Amino acid sequence: MSNYTTTHRMTGVGNTLKRHYETYLLEYELAHDDVDGECCLICHSGAAGDWVNCGACGEWAHFGCDRRQGLGAFKDYAKTDGLEYICPQCSMTNSKKKQQLQRPTNGFSKAY
Structure with missing residues (x-):
């Protein structure tokens, strides 16, 4: 997660977001696999439909x-x-x- 400005200094907002991510989201992401999205078992497409x-x-x-x-x-x-x-x-x-x-x-x- 990048939290740098154009002068390459960390910002307060970036630090807050990074801390929030590490506290609340990182553990969940490490414990759960990424979901690639469902695909139809018949046509193997993820297109919208019923x-x-x-x-x-x-x-x-x-x-x-x-x-x-x-x-x-x-x-x-x-x-x-x-x-x-x-x-x-x-x-x-x-x-x-x-x-x-x-x-x-x-x-x-x-x-x-």
Whole structure:
């Protein structure tokens, strides 16, 4: 943090800012990684738009990037008590887990 004037002397305001930074902000900055900004897990862009957060993995996606059928409208997910969004990757993982649970564990198939 530079707090010099054109004559290269420290200023009172600069010293105050530096002291405030060292007292209150430096410890926080050292303890937390820089946030580069979120990017869409589908298109990998950080462009503005309607964002939704996956309820399973916590990743963010543009609602418009998810082209799956039957998702509904963005407003259905934007409400506090609205639908929970599940990203395509977590959705596929969940369906694979369901298929594994439905398979018999003894190697025999059920006769219906």
